[in-house]
Amino acid sequence: MSDNSPESKRKINVAAEARFGGNVDVICSRGHFSYVFSSNLYCEASKDLVTCIAFRQTPVAQMF
Template sequence: MRKVIIQNIHSNPSTAKRKIQLAMRNKFSGFIDTVCSTKPFNYLINSDLYCEVQQHNITCLVFRQAIR
């Protein structure tokens, strides 16, 4: 996941999340969520697969939704 995020992160959060989301769909199964922001954010997720990367003053969090 980290490699995919780094390859697709962009200085614009909206562009970054769309590019990352599209790339993740091609690599991972399940429901993948992507959050990108220039501002700090806190989160609590239940996931077996996740990654957070900060680059270009953008932080992106990607995670696979947990199956209940």
């Protein structure tokens, strides 16, 4: 992770998909942000002013 949002997003996405396989969504922003999602695989991290959340979307069938 770096202090650059787009660079961090790409690096986290590549690393997470290599480690866990499949698609991993990543959102990065300068400063903190609020969100709601359903996932059994997620991580939030911050460095300086950049905060990122990485998560795998839970399939709809598993939510009910």
